[in-house]
Amino acid sequence: MKIKDVEIQQLEAKVARFRQQHELGRGRPIDVEKLLLRLGVRTVFKPLDGLFSGMAIRHDGKSFMLVNSDHSRGKQNFTMVHELYHLFVQPNFTPHPSQAGRFGSQTDPEELFADWFAALLLMPEPHILVAADEAGEMEPTPHLTLKTVVKLEQDFQCSRQALLVRLETMGLITRALREEWAANPAATARQFGAPTELYRTTPYRKSIGDYVPLASQAYEEDLITETDYANILRDFGLDLSYIGTETPD
Structure with missing residues (x-):
């Protein structure tokens, strides 16, 4: 699916509005982790099936993001901005696993728009x-x-x-x-x-935000069980079972 020039123009306007709303300046590079922290997007990095880059969820007024830590750090950063489109720009967003960065290979218009929103915002x-x-x-x-x-x-x-x-x-x-x-x-x-x-995977990338990072740390230090950790993630409406957690070759 190819994006139309008019759609690029519309996305440029949305990026400009987003930058203005969040005081990001017109043409400066952004620090994605700091932006997610400021927006209150609780983010966890986890090995996922290689096809999936991540997903975003809104639950009970909170924003949650899951990112594939088996992708390179640079790809993860792109994925996070892709997911920001779903959380803060796309109307009537329904959570689903994403494959960010496919651009013209996307078959879902909103996934295509999310890719281009990320490209325009991340690379001014x-x-x-x-x-x-x-x-x-x-x-x-x-x-x-x-x-x-x-x-x-x-x-x-x-x-x-x-x-x-x-x-x-x-x-x-x-x-x-x-x-x-x-x-x-x-x-x-x-x-x-x-x-x-930038080009490496990040098996130990720290979570962003509160609550979830504390749960992640507690799980990693064997202070809570895997079941407890899964229950905490479900507090954000996230069910990982249908995504797949196989580490790609």
């Missing part, structure tokens, strides 16, 4: 253009280098795949470069002296 155009211009890569025509791509994904703390889709859509790279640069993001980042935590 003004910052991209300034970075490319400062690198001397805008004249006479855009010719971004992989070094600039690495800098941008570190600035945004996002996945390589999502950033490349964003840059191609902006006309800053070609499809051929998108396909070439998608491979081995950690190795290529290392070539330019960038840290590689």
Whole structure:
């Protein structure tokens, strides 16, 4: 499913409104964890089936998010912003497992909109253009280098795949470069002296918010049973049984 230009424009307006409402500035990178904490979105990171990136739930006036810790940190950050669309923008949202970052491969319009909302919010155009211009890569025509791509994904703390889709859509790279640069993001980042935590899974990423993190810590320290922990999660209306908790190969 391909997104229409008018739909992108509508999402840009929603992103601008969201940034204004939450004092995020017009073109600055955002700290996703701090934003979730400020919005009161209780977030837990857990190994899930590789197909699922995460899900969000509203229950009794509270917001809850589950994110696949077997994905890279950058992909998790994209997933969290994708889920923010469901929680704070999408009307009549019904909780369901998501596969964030598929863009044109999405078959559900709201999943497509959530991907593009995340791309527009997490990777603001003004910052991209300034970075490319400062690198001397805008004249006479855009010719971004992989070094600039690495800098941008570190600035945004996002996945390589999502950033490349964003840059191609902006006309800053070609499809051929998108396909070439998608491979081995950690190795290529290392070539330019960038840290590689962004490209790794996070088996011990700390939960965000109150109550749930305390329950998670208590469970990890064997202070409560698995049944107790599951009951706490169910307090937020979350049933993990139909998602699958197999760790992908």
